[in-house]
Amino acid sequence: MMRTWTVRAGRAAIVLALLGLVTMSLPMLLTGNPALSVLGPDATPERIEAFLAELNLDDPPPARLADWLAAAAQGDLGTSLVTGRPVADEIARRLPVTLELLIGGQIVALAIAVPLAMASAWKPGGRVDRAGTLASFLLIATPPFIIALGLIAVFAVALGALPATGWRDAWIDPAGHLRHLALPVLATGLAEAAVLVRLLRAGLIETLDQPYILAARSRGMSAPVLLATRALRPSSFSALTIVGMTVGLAFGGSVLIESVFAIPGMGQLAMGAIETRDFPVIEAVIIFSGAAVVVASIAVDLIYSLVDPRTRNASR
Amino acid sequence: MHPVETAAAPAAQAARDPRRAPSRGRIGTALASCWLALVVLGAAASSLLPALDPLRADFSAILEPPSAQHWLGTDAIGRDILARTLAGGRSSLIVGAMTVAFGLVAGGLLGIAAGYLRGVVDGAVGILTDLILAFPALILIMAVVSLSGAGYWTIGLLIGGLSVPAFARLARASTISVREQDYVLAARNMGAGPLRVMRTEIIPNVLPTVGAYSFAAVTASIVVEGSLSFLGFGLQPPLPSWGNLIAEGRVHFATAPWITAAPALTLCATVLSVNVLGQALSKGRP
Numbered sequence: 001m002m003r004t005w006t007v008r009a010g011r012a013a014i015v016l017a018l019l020g021l022v023t024m025s026l027p028m029l030l031t032g033n034p035a036l037s038v039l040g041p042d043a044t045p046e047r048i049e050a051f052l053a054e055l056n057l058d059d060p061p062p063a064r065l066a067d068w069l070a071a072a073a074q075g076d077l078g079t080s081l082v083t084g085r086p087v088a089d090e091i092a093r094r095l096p097v098t099l100e101l102l103i104g105g106q107i108v109a110l111a112i113a114v115p116l117a118m119a120s121a122w123k124p125g126g127r128v129d130r131a132g133t134l135a136s137f138l139l140i141a142t143p144p145f146i147i148a149l150g151l152i153a154v155f156a157v158a159l160g161a162l163p164a165t166g167w168r169d170a171w172i173d174p175a176g177h178l179r180h181l182a183l184p185v186l187a188t189g190l191a192e193a194a195v196l197v198r199l200l201r202a203g204l205i206e207t208l209d210q211p212y213i214l215a216a217r218s219r220g221m222s223a224p225v226l227l228a229t230r231a232l233r234p235s236s237f238s239a240l241t242i243v244g245m246t247v248g249l250a251f252g253g254s255v256l257i258e259s260v261f262a263i264p265g266m267g268q269l270a271m272g273a274i275e276t277r278d279f280p281v282i283e284a285v286i287i288f289s290g291a292a293v294v295v296a297s298i299a300v301d302l303i304y305s306l307v308d309p310r311t312r313n314a315s316r
Numbered sequence: 317m318h319p320v321e322t323a324a325a326p327a328a329q330a331a332r333d334p335r336r337a338p339s340r341g342r343i344g345t346a347l348a349s350c351w352l353a354l355v356v357l358g359a360a361a362s363s364l365l366p367a368l369d370p371l372r373a374d375f376s377a378i379l380e381p382p383s384a385q386h387w388l389g390t391d392a393i394g395r396d397i398l399a400r401t402l403a404g405g406r407s408s409l410i411v412g413a414m415t416v417a418f419g420l421v422a423g424g425l426l427g428i429a430a431g432y433l434r435g436v437v438d439g440a441v442g443i444l445t446d447l448i449l450a451f452p453a454l455i456l457i458m459a460v461v462s463l464s465g466a467g468y469w470t471i472g473l474l475i476g477g478l479s480v481p482a483f484a485r486l487a488r489a490s491t492i493s494v495r496e497q498d499y500v501l502a503a504r505n506m507g508a509g510p511l512r513v514m515r516t517e518i519i520p521n522v523l524p525t526v527g528a529y530s531f532a533a534v535t536a537s538i539v540v541e542g543s544l545s546f547l548g549f550g551l552q553p554p555l556p557s558w559g560n561l562i563a564e565g566r567v568h569f570a571t572a573p574w575i576t577a578a579p580a581l582t583l584c585a586t587v588l589s590v591n592v593l594g595q596a597l598s599k600g601r602p
Contacts, residue, residue, distance in 0.1 A: 011439075011442070011443060011446065012446075014443055015443055015446045015447050015450055016450075018443070018447050019447060019450050019451065022447075022451075026459060026463075027463075030459070030460060030463035030464045031463050031464070037463065137588065137591065137592075138584075138588065140591065141535070141584050141585075141587040141588035141591060142584045142587075143539045143542055143543060143583070143584075143587075144543075145542075145543060145546055145562075146562070146580045146583065146584060149562070149566070149569075149576065149580065150580075152569070153569070153573065157569065157570050157573075249452065255454045255455065255458070255547065256454070256543055256546070256547070259547055267455075270452070270455045270458075271455075271458065271547070274455070274458050274459050274462045274549075275462065277462075277463070282455075282459055285452070285455065286451065286452060286455060286456065286459075289452040289455070290450040290451060290452070293449065293450045293452075294446075294450055
């Protein structure tokens with residue numbers, strides 16, 4: 001048990017180190033000379049040299065990573081080339097927006113997927129199951145940005161009920177904040193619900209074949225109680241994996257949803273930084289988001305062993 | 317967002333789910349095949365027929381709704397939406413084919429090597445797949461495209477690279493279940509080296525499982541390419557792609573929704589068709 005976790009942590013550390021190295025070599029690798037791509041072709045050799053030295057872009061990637069980590073340990077993630085502000089401040093400003101979208105989206109996804117999967121699995125091939133299967137197949141085939149455009153077409157353009165794009169600060173304009181939050185959260189949630197419902201339904205159908213479920217039914221336990229208290233937990237593994245992966249990836253921001261709805265989250269930060277060749281911001285966002293993915297995947301394994309003790313000793 | 321994993325879900329799960337009625341799928345499979353044939357023919361026709369030139373602008377017909385002359389309407393400078401949608405399909409098909417070719421070969425070989433040789437190779441491949449999955453995929457591709465330019469090769473190889481982990485994990489799992497079979501032991505006892513065993517015994521037996529994932533990989537690649545082009549970091553205009561057609565149409569979304577609707581619905585129908593076919597094939601196998 002202890003050994004499994006040590007190996008797991010060691011592997012995560014190697015992955016993170018490699019991620020950092022690749023990220024630190026991106027500016028040189030992709031542009032040949034990052035200074036020229038920022039300063040333009042007319043830059044003087046002195047300016048180019050000063051620029052490279054300032055961002056220590058001419059150091060080898062391992063040295064750059066070591067410098068970056070040493071500074072990061074003191075809370076310094078670098079300074080934006082465009083705004084001149086600390087990258088850490090920028091992330092601190094953008095992250096809450098992205099997290100709000102993420103949490104809202106997960107709530108919507110689970111609120112749709114869990115009841116629908118239970119109803120579908122209880123009577124496979126029944127009316128609910130057929131309608132749910134059709135809907136989830138159509139939704140899975142629809143990329144999130146098209147779902148978002150569809151929601152805008154219905155709720156903003158045709159009905160005029162909700163704003164199409166934009167963002168309001170929660171403290172200044174709480175009602176406007178919620179109205180601007182509704183469509184992005186719905187788009188995020190719908191896209192994920194379609195996948196979750198398929199996985200949960202499959203897991204539940206497998207679980208409902210077990211003898212202990214038959215025993216509970218024959219003792220007269222009602223369907224909703226049985227599904228919620230007996231069947232759901234052992235059926236939720238693959239769904240949990242997806243939720244964990246989504247949460248991890250979401251720290252990098254949902255580039256598409258944020259772009260469609262013009263929401264100032266991490267995704268927009270990254271996109272803006274790429275457009276303006278703001279290397280310190282790009283590097284910080286990639287490393288931050290990669291770390292979130294690695295931590296989330298370890299967290300999912302930890303939660304597995306809490307949800308289902310049988311997996312604790314299983315060798316992977 | 318992780319299309320590689322999500323697109324895999326329906327196909328993989330359908331194979332395990334014996335309770336789905338098999339009869340209803342017949343019509344769906346036929347419809348899906350017809351639609352994909354149309355998309356492929358349309359893409360071929362758009363590069364061969366001058367009447368379907370996606371760049372020809374008719375300035376006397378600007379922002380026209382669907383009519384007998386322009387079946388799906390025209391855009392802001394009078395280009396035919398049908399011609400542009402068909403040409404967009406060509407981009408998606410090319411990128412999709414490159415993705416699968418690269419993902420299947422690279423991912424498949426890595427996975428087989430990891431599953432058969434185990435030990436250090438297995439560990440290295442595991443770390444490589446974890447590393448690829450840890451990168452924020454869209455942001456990474458956007459950075460590469462923005463700094464070094466976009467083209468079929470860049471986009472196809474990048475999206476193909478992202479599909480390597482899924483192919484590699486499938487191939488590894490499938491190899492591990494095959495490697496202790498009697499026929500593999502027999503080949504080894506007759507003196508076949510690892511390379512020969514992998515080539516003659518493992519690859520033929522692993523290929524069907526891993527190949528079946530190609531359908532999910534194609535849909536994922538169409539979605540990612542569409543997303544990138546929509547954001548402006550994929551294939552660049554005037555080269556039409558479903559994603560950048562949708563993005564162009566957004567400006568006139570309220571007044572001329574057909575510009576956005578045609579490529580968007582075509583993309584969804586194509587992804588749906590590939591999913592339906594993939595599921596039908598995985599159900600048909602013993």
